[in-house]
Structures are given as C-alpha cells and as structure tokens.
Amino acid sequence: MELLSLLFMSSCFLTLSGLTFGDQSGTSVIVREGDDAILPCSLGTNENIEHVRFDWTKNGTEKEVYIHDTGVDRSPALPGRVSHFPDDLQHGNASIRINKVQPGDGGNYTCDFPSRRKTFRIKLVVDSVLKVRNDPGAAEPHVTSHDQTNVGVLLQCDVKNAHPKPTVEWWDSNNQIPSEKPQVSEQRGRFNITLKATVEKSGRYRCVAKQEEIKHQAQKEINVHIYGK
Numbered sequence: 603m604e605l606l607s608l609l610f611m612s613s614c615f616l617t618l619s620g621l622t623f624g625d626q627s628g629t630s631v632i633v634r635e636g637d638d639a640i641l642p643c644s645l646g647t648n649e650n651i652e653h654v655r656f657d658w659t660k661n662g663t664e665k666e667v668y669i670h671d672t673g674v675d676r677s678p679a680l681p682g683r684v685s686h687f688p689d690d691l692q693h694g695n696a697s698i699r700i701n702k703v704q705p706g707d708g709g710n711y712t713c714d715f716p717s718r719r720k721t722f723r724i725k726l727v728v729d730s731v732l733k734v735r736n737d738p739g740a741a742e743p744h745v746t747s748h749d750q751t752n753v754g755v756l757l758q759c760d761v762k763n764a765h766p767k768p769t770v771e772w773w774d775s776n777n778q779i780p781s782e783k784p785q786v787s788e789q790r791g792r793f794n795i796t797l798k799a800t801v802e803k804s805g806r807y808r809c810v811a812k813q814e815e816i817k818h819q820a821q822k823e824i825n826v827h828i829y830g831k
C-alpha cells in the first residue's frame with residue numbers, strides 16, 4: 603500500500619515537472635490588420651513577476667520583440683509599438699500588446715522566462731483586409747414581409763456578407779420609397795445590412811442592392827396584398 607502510493611506520487615511529480623520544464627505550445631491569435639494584438643503569456647502561478655526577467659522574441663531568436671528586466675523595458679524590433687500590462691505582472695501575467703498590427707507582424711512568437719526555464723509559444727496570424735478587398739462578396743438581397751397591421755405591411759430586406767459595402771433601397775414599380783434607417787453591421791470587412799419599409803398599398807415592391815465599385819446590382823421582388831383598404 604505504502605509503496606503503491608509512493609509510486610503514484612512520484613509519477614505525478616514526474617508528470618508535473620515534465621509540464622513545468624517542457625515547452626508550452628499551441629496558442630494562436632488572429633487579429634485583423636490595423637487592430638491591436640494581445641499575445642497571451644502567463645506563468646499560471648499567480649506570482650509577482652514585476653522583477654522577473656521575461657523575453658519576447660519572434661521566429662526563434664531572430665527578433666527581440668520585448669525585454670522586461672528589472673529597470674527599463676525595451677522593444678528593439680518593434681520600437682514604441684509593444685507594451686505589457688503593468689497590473690497583470692503581479693499575477694504572473696507577461697502578456698504583451700502590439701499596436702496596429704501589420705502583415706509583417708505575423709509569425710511565431712516566444713515568451714521566455716530564463717530564470718524559470720519556462721517557454722511559451724504564440725502564433726500571431728494577421729488577417730489582411732486587403733485579401734477581402736481582392737475577394738468581393740456580391741450583394742444578394744433576401745426579402746420577407748411581416749403580417750399586416752393597421753399601418754400596413756412591413757417589408758424587410760437582408761443583404762449578408764457583402765463587400766464592398768452595398769447601398770440598399772426599397773422601390774415600388776416606379777420610384778424609390780421611404781424606408782427606415784438601415785441596420786448595418788460589419789465583420790472582417792463584410793457587411794450585413796437590413797432595410798425595412800412599411801407599405802400601405804398593394805403592389806409589387808423590390809429591394810435593390812448596388813455595389814458601384816464592382817459594378818454589381820441585384821434585386822428581389824415581392825408581391826404585397828393589403829386587405830380591407
């Protein structure tokens with residue numbers, strides 16, 4: 603019994619020390635070009651590392667990205683663009699922020715605590731908006747109508763994942779008709795737009811989406827029948 607628990611404990615210890623001194627790996631951070639990147643690195647022990655040296659390097663030791671030492675911090679490879687989080691140092695957290703990432707900032711970063719023999723690897727992927735620009739998303743409207751109320755019928759037009767940003771309009775057979783303020787959201791350079799309009803007369807209505815930059819226009823029609831007017 604004694605021997606078994608001793609064996610069990612020593613195998614736990616081996617596992618733990620393997621984790622402690624081995625390389626930690628597998629974190630990827632994806633950031634859109636022009637945004638700030640936070641590269642995470644934490645000892646996980648909650649110890650105060652204000653006076654503990656840590657080095658951030660890129661692509662092996664090719665570039666010194668950030669050196670925190672007792673005294674002055676330096677960022678030789680990216681001067682003025684890298685900072686740590688002072689409040690988080692007290693909890694063993696050596697994460698850094700890189701301002702306004704550029705495509706050239708992508709790569710494999712290493713966060714190293716030489717005195718603890720601990721190394722963490724973080725991959726930074728820069729998602730370039732340029733790629734989105736070269737790869738347009740043609741706007742395709744999708745139309746629906748809601749139940750008739752005492753003010754008429756509410757028509758809804760949705761355009762999803764469009765790039766560049768389209769204009770969206772509601773038309774009757776001849777003219778553009780008044781609509782509500784469009785709801786616009788953007789994610790990674792792709793636009794989602796919802797445009798609603800209330801109509802009081804029966805007829806044929808169409809939602810028109812245009813992207814002048816790529817000479818694209820698309821429309822969807824809907825038949826509306828208003829009862830009792």
Ligand SMILES: *[C@@H]1O[C@H](CO)[C@@H](O)[C@H](O)[C@H]1NC(C)=O
Nearest residue numbers: 640642644687690695696697
């Ligand atoms: C470390 O600090 C950064 C920046 O404040 C934060 O985003 C991250 O979640 C922290 N990590 C841990 C493990 O606390």
